[in-house]
Amino acid sequence: MSEPQSVISARNLDLTFQTNDGPVHALKGVDLDIRQGEFVSFIGPSGCGKTTFLRVMADLEQPTGGEITVNGVSPREAREARAYGYVFQAAGLYPWRTIGGNIRLPLEIMGVPKAEHAERVARVLELVELAGFEKKFPWQLSGGMQQRASIARALSFNADLLLMDEPFGALDEIVRDHLNEQLLKLWDRTGKTIAFVTHSIPEAVYLSTKIVVMSPRPGRITDVIESPLPKERPLEIRESAEFLEIAHRVREGLRAGHADD
Amino acid sequence: MMYIIAAVLIWVAGWWLNVRLANGATSDRMAVKFMIPAIFGLTIVIVWELLVRGFEVNPVILPAPSSVLLRLVDEGPILWADFRQTILKGAVSGYVIGTVAAFVVAIIADRSDFLTRGILPVGSFMAALPIVGTAPIFVKWLGSDWESKAAVVAVMVFFPILVNTVAGLKDTSGMQRDLMRTYAAGYWQTLFKLRLPSAAPFIFNGLKIGTTLALIGAIVAEFFGSPTVGMGFRISTSFGQLALDMVWAEIVVAALAGSAFYGAMTWMEKRVTFWHPSQR
Amino acid sequence: MKSVLPVLTVIAAILGIWLLAVIPMNMHLVADQAQRDGAVVQPETPAARQGLSGAALAVRNPALIPLTYSFKRPRLPSPQQVAGEMYETIFAKKITSKRSLVYHGWVTLAPTLLGFAIGTGLGILLAVGIVYSRVMDRSVMPWAIVSQTIPILALAPMVIVVMGSMGIQGLFPKSLIAAYLSFFPVVVGMVKGLRSPSAMQLDLLRTYNATGSQGFWTLRLPASAPYLFASLKIGVSASLVGTIVAELPTGARAGFGARMLVGDQYGQPLVSWAALFAAALTAAALVGLFSAIERITLRRMGMAAA
Numbered sequence: 001m002s003e004p005q006s007v008i009s010a011r012n013l014d015l016t017f018q019t020n021d022g023p024v025h026a027l028k029g030v031d032l033d034i035r036q037g038e039f040v041s042f043i044g045p046s047g048c049g050k051t052t053f054l055r056v057m058a059d060l061e062q063p064t065g066g067e068i069t070v071n072g073v074s075p076r077e078a079r080e081a082r083a084y085g086y087v088f089q090a091a092g093l094y095p096w097r098t099i100g101g102n103i104r105l106p107l108e109i110m111g112v113p114k115a116e117h118a119e120r121v122a123r124v125l126e127l128v129e130l131a132g133f134e135k136k137f138p139w140q141l142s143g144g145m146q147q148r149a150s151i152a153r154a155l156s157f158n159a160d161l162l163l164m165d166e167p168f169g170a171l172d173e174i175v176r177d178h179l180n181e182q183l184l185k186l187w188d189r190t191g192k193t194i195a196f197v198t199h200s201i202p203e204a205v206y207l208s209t210k211i212v213v214m215s216p217r218p219g220r221i222t223d224v225i226e227s228p229l230p231k232e233r234p235l236e237i238r239e240s241a242e243f244l245e246i247a248h249r250v251r252e253g254l255r256a257g258h259a260d261d
Numbered sequence: 262m263m264y265i266i267a268a269v270l271i272w273v274a275g276w277w278l279n280v281r282l283a284n285g286a287t288s289d290r291m292a293v294k295f296m297i298p299a300i301f302g303l304t305i306v307i308v309w310e311l312l313v314r315g316f317e318v319n320p321v322i323l324p325a326p327s328s329v330l331l332r333l334v335d336e337g338p339i340l341w342a343d344f345r346q347t348i349l350k351g352a353v354s355g356y357v358i359g360t361v362a363a364f365v366v367a368i369i370a371d372r373s374d375f376l377t378r379g380i381l382p383v384g385s386f387m388a389a390l391p392i393v394g395t396a397p398i399f400v401k402w403l404g405s406d407w408e409s410k411a412a413v414v415a416v417m418v419f420f421p422i423l424v425n426t427v428a429g430l431k432d433t434s435g436m437q438r439d440l441m442r443t444y445a446a447g448y449w450q451t452l453f454k455l456r457l458p459s460a461a462p463f464i465f466n467g468l469k470i471g472t473t474l475a476l477i478g479a480i481v482a483e484f485f486g487s488p489t490v491g492m493g494f495r496i497s498t499s500f501g502q503l504a505l506d507m508v509w510a511e512i513v514v515a516a517l518a519g520s521a522f523y524g525a526m527t528w529m530e531k532r533v534t535f536w537h538p539s540q541r
Numbered sequence: 542m543k544s545v546l547p548v549l550t551v552i553a554a555i556l557g558i559w560l561l562a563v564i565p566m567n568m569h570l571v572a573d574q575a576q577r578d579g580a581v582v583q584p585e586t587p588a589a590r591q592g593l594s595g596a597a598l599a600v601r602n603p604a605l606i607p608l609t610y611s612f613k614r615p616r617l618p619s620p621q622q623v624a625g626e627m628y629e630t631i632f633a634k635k636i637t638s639k640r641s642l643v644y645h646g647w648v649t650l651a652p653t654l655l656g657f658a659i660g661t662g663l664g665i666l667l668a669v670g671i672v673y674s675r676v677m678d679r680s681v682m683p684w685a686i687v688s689q690t691i692p693i694l695a696l697a698p699m700v701i702v703v704m705g706s707m708g709i710q711g712l713f714p715k716s717l718i719a720a721y722l723s724f725f726p727v728v729v730g731m732v733k734g735l736r737s738p739s740a741m742q743l744d745l746l747r748t749y750n751a752t753g754s755q756g757f758w759t760l761r762l763p764a765s766a767p768y769l770f771a772s773l774k775i776g777v778s779a780s781l782v783g784t785i786v787a788e789l790p791t792g793a794r795a796g797f798g799a800r801m802l803v804g805d806q807y808g809q810p811l812v813s814w815a816a817l818f819a820a821a822l823t824a825a826a827l828v829g830l831f832s833a834i835e836r837i838t839l840r841r842m843g844m845a846a847a
Contacts, residue, residue: 060439079445086443092436095536096458105454109446137536276676283676294679301680322707379547383555389778389828390821391785393694394798397805397813402616473690480695481786485805493695500702508699516691523690 007071007161007193008034008057014065015052015219025218026052027063032212032221036160039187039194041204042212043250049219050197050212054163057195058086070161082110084161085154089169091146093138099125099149100134103156110157124152127186144175148182155190162194169199177235180206184233201254205229205247206238213253223253264315268308275304324506332510339495340514347492348518350407351479355414356471363419363467367426371456372448381427388420396482405486414478418471422464429463430456462537465530472522476515559620565595566617567609572598574612575605618814626815639795642819648795649784650823652712656719657780661773663720664727671728672735672761673753685728694722694779697787715784722783723776730772734765766842770835777827785820797823 013030016023027049034040042050055061056068059075070078078084093102103121112120125131128148138146147167154162168176180203187194198204204211205227213223227246229237237243279297287293306326312318313325320328333340370376396413403409433456441451483493492511499507534540572590576582583601584590590598599606610619618626627642634641667685670677697718704714738760746756788798797820804813 058443060442079443082445084443086440088436088440090436092434092440094437094455094458096461096534106444109441109444109450109454139536139538279680280676283679297676297679298681298683302684322703375547375550377547378544379549379551382544382548383551386825386828389774390824391778391782391797391817393782394785394789394801394817394820396789397801398810398817401805473692476692477694480692481789484698484789485802496696496699500699505703508696512696515695519691520687 005036006033006069007036007038008032008068008195010053010066010068012066013053013056013063013068015049015056015061015063016065027056028218028220030066030219030221032224034193034195034210036193037191038209039184039207040196040210040212041208042195042197042214043199043201043204044214044219044254045216046199047216047219048214049216050214051165052219053214054165054195054197058084058163082106082157083159084163085157085159087147087151087154087162087164087167089166091138091143091150093146093149093153095138097138098134099130099136099138099141099152102138102149103153106153106157112157120156124155125149127155127189128152129182142175144171144179147171148179151183151186155186160192162192164194164196166197166199168203176200176203181235183207188231201247201250202238205243205250206233206235211246211250213250215254215256222256223249225249225253262315264311268311268315271307271311272304275300275307321503321505324509328506329509329513332506333513336507336510340510342490343492343495343511344514344518346407346488346490347410347479347483348476348522351410351482351491352414352475352522354407355411355478356418356475358411359415359418359475360422360468360471362415363422363426367423367430368452370427371430371452377427377431381424384420384424384427388424392417392420393478393481396478397485400482400486406488409486410479410482413482414475417474417478421470421474422467425463425467425470426460429460432463433459461534462530462539465526465534469523469526469530472526473519476519476522480515556620559617563615563617563619564599564606564609567612567615568595568598568602568605570614570616571605571608571612572602575602575608580605614808615810618811622811623814623818626811627818630812630815631819642800642815645796645800645816646819646823648799649781649788649797649820652715653719653777653780653784653827655712656716656721656784657723657777659716660720660723660780661727661776664724664772664776665731665769667724668728668731668735669757671732682732685725688725689729694783694786697783698789701787715787718783718787719780722779726775726779727769727772730768730775731765734768735761737768738764763842767835767839767844770831770839774828774831774835777831778824781820781824781827 010030010032013027014025015027016025030049030053042053044050052061056063057070057075059079068075071081071083073081093099094105097105100121103124104117107117107120121134122131125134128151130145130148130152133141133145133149138149141149151164151167168179171179184207196204196207209227211223211225211227212221213225214220215222225246229242229246279300282293282297282300285293309323310326313323318325366380370380393413395416396409399409399412399416403412430452437455437459438451441455446454480493480496483491484497487494492515496508496511499505499511531540569590572582573587576585576587582590582605584593593601599609609615610621615622630640630642634643638644667677667681671682671685672678700718701714704710704717742760742764743756746760751759784796785798785801788796789802797816800816801813801820804810804816
């Protein structure tokens with residue numbers, strides 16, 4: 001049994017894909033704990049297993065060895081209990097539904113009473129600063145707004161855990177900065193636990209309370225950095241000495257992972 | 262001779278007008294976009310009329326548009342009765358039966374990947390076959406009234422709609438399916454909320470192909486036996502009486518019915534798949 | 542390759558349904574015949590039998606079931622009867638015989654291919670015209686699209702009759718129909734194909750200051766290949782269907798369509814069914830041929846996905 005505060009707990013986790021070119025070790029001997037209310041970033045080059053790890057938490061991939069619990073139960077039970085919201089690389093909004101309709105989609109599937117829909121949609125749209133866009137269709141919105149809507153969709157059913165797979169990876173830097181700032185505010189207001197996959201060092205350092213550095217072949221954790229940055233983080237914090245020091249350490253960790261090649 | 266010179270002049274004038282319109286500043290306006298093909302069509306009809314008169318073409322070979330128009334007006338009740346028998350009873354009921362059957366089979370096949378992989382190639386093979394050749398067999402089995410026509414139509418429209426529906430149901434991205442999985446959504450929830458809507462453009466493609474097939478099936482099947490009413494019946498008997506203007510009148514009705522049927526499907530498609538990149 | 546087993550399963554299921562359907566479809570005919578031959582049939586009068594379904598009749602007279610598969614003039618022939626008739630008329634008869642399906646097949650295939658070639662050629666020319674001439678695009682293209690919604694195929698037999706009355710017979714009238722039916726799919730597909738190069742690709746050629754014909758031969762024409770093949774496959778099966786329908790009710794003596802009708806009118810259902818399946822095989826062969834050419838060509842051009 002894990003401690004009650006531990007939202008994610010992985011012990012000696014392995015995942016091997018069988019491909020035509022032989023087995024690929026996507027994850028090997030991964031140990032990690034994510035406590036309630038943490039903002040944890042996973043960073044590493046492509047092929048390091050960071051997305052795979054997130055998908056294991058979401059029960060979208062099955063580990064081939066080791067143990068993992070989500071909220072103290074198996075990922076499958078957690079998924080069936082609708083314990084987490086997942087945000088993909090692309091917004092993936094249904095083009096035939098309005099923004100409001102897209103946010104209602106999980107509510108309909110999960111059988112949330114109809115009477116609550118309107119209030120919940122309004123609340124999450126306000127959280128991602130999209131109030132007033134409820135009746136628009138996704139294709140009428142910019143890429144950044146679509147991604148915000150997809151975050152709202154993940155928030156709508158009140159799961160305490162948010163799994164985000166490079167959600168801002170396809171957006172340009174200016175939009176990205178803005179969304180990072182908004183995401184931090186949202187995390188602060190909602191107190192959710194967030195697992196966030198990224199390949200941007202500044203993004204990881206800026207957002208996280210804990211940074212997990214991973215490296216490929218086999219996919220494993222090389223460093224876990226507890227961020228000393230304060231909870232209140234204006235964008236300018238990225239020019240502070242403290243920030244640059246953590247970024248430096250992340251870069252070192254990434255480089256060490258590559259030295260094995 | 263006058264007629265032929267007039268025909269040439271009209272043709273040149275019509276073409277000149279269209280060149281001016283198509284290359285003019287207003288060519289992208291909606292009204293002009295409709296006007297150009299309308300002028301083109303009208304020019305052809307007028308030239309046809311003038312040539313038939315000028316060369317004194319035997320009406321048994323090619324009737325003049327004016328005599329066809331006369332028939333359309335004079336024989337209204339007969340044409341309407343034929344339309345009801347062939348289009349409303351034969352084609353539409355067969356179309357509905359074939360569509361429903363295709364949907365049912367597609368949903369059943371969709372539950373098994375094995376069946377899907379079998380049905381797709383067999384279905385697209387069947388869709389390319391001359392199924393209209395089964396018309397004599399169905400007329401023999403079901404008699405000469407509209408039931409046999411509906412059966413031919415149902416079989417003809419079944420395969421294209423089946424193939425398109427099955428292919429459409431398969432056409433969702435991995436990410437969209439993963440999303441439904443993170444919601445722990447069941448099979449039917451995924452079907453109704455994700456896969457049917459995203460399959461709609463494919464399904465409508467099949468439905469549109471089916472409209473023309475339905476009319477062909479219903480008319481051709483009447484050549485093999487029908488009560489004394491129906492478009493196919495009228496076409497073949499009018500031929501026997503060398504009343505080509507009546508045949509052409511039926512052709513006009515068939516063309517209007519075909520375009521209207523297709524247009525209705527396109528209109529529904531626009532309503533349902535307004536979100537698809539090809540529609541917006 | 543991994544779909545071989547599923548395809549075979551589906552085909553086996555269809556054959557199974559067919560085999561089962563043969564029994565109730567032919568049961569009444571078989572029972573009548575058996576009674577005339579002196580057998581005891583339940584119930585005894587034809588009138589009483591009419592009140593029963595074929596399946597119910599089969600349950601009461603299980604001994605007659607095997608006869609439904611070999612009945613001479615069945616409502617629904619069994620698969621083995623059709624296969625036997627096809628073997629008989631394709632392989633066992635001399636090609637010159639009036640009963641040989643190879644002979645009838647050629648009568649249908651020749652105008653199909655001639656018309657298809659004409660229709661495709663004209664279709665490509667019109668498509669080029671539409672892409673390069675704004676007037677043609679605006680005035681002809683809407684009609685090309687509308688024409689596909691018109692059940693013109695249903696009028697095929699009439700065209701044959703009209704041309705016959707003008708003294709034109711043989712290959713040409715049927716080719717005309719085949720050409721018409723392959724013409725519009727090719728026009729619509731080719732226009733789409735010739736317009737498929739992206740704005741960026743066209744701009745690239747502008748930076749080379751390429752001439753219009755260079756642009757056509759090096760970019761537009763190769764880019765249209767996948768669209769052309771898709772249209773060719775639709776066109777060739779439409780041509781074949783057109784030729785067969787043209788042969789159906791026009792008193793033609795030879796061709797698949799004529800065989801289908803002859804079998805129907807002279808009470809030889811096996812002839813109809815054999816012609817129907819032979820026509821299906823021919824259509825499959827034509828589409829298969831064009832798919833093969835498509836695969837090879839696109840691979841040579843480096844456009845094939847797999």
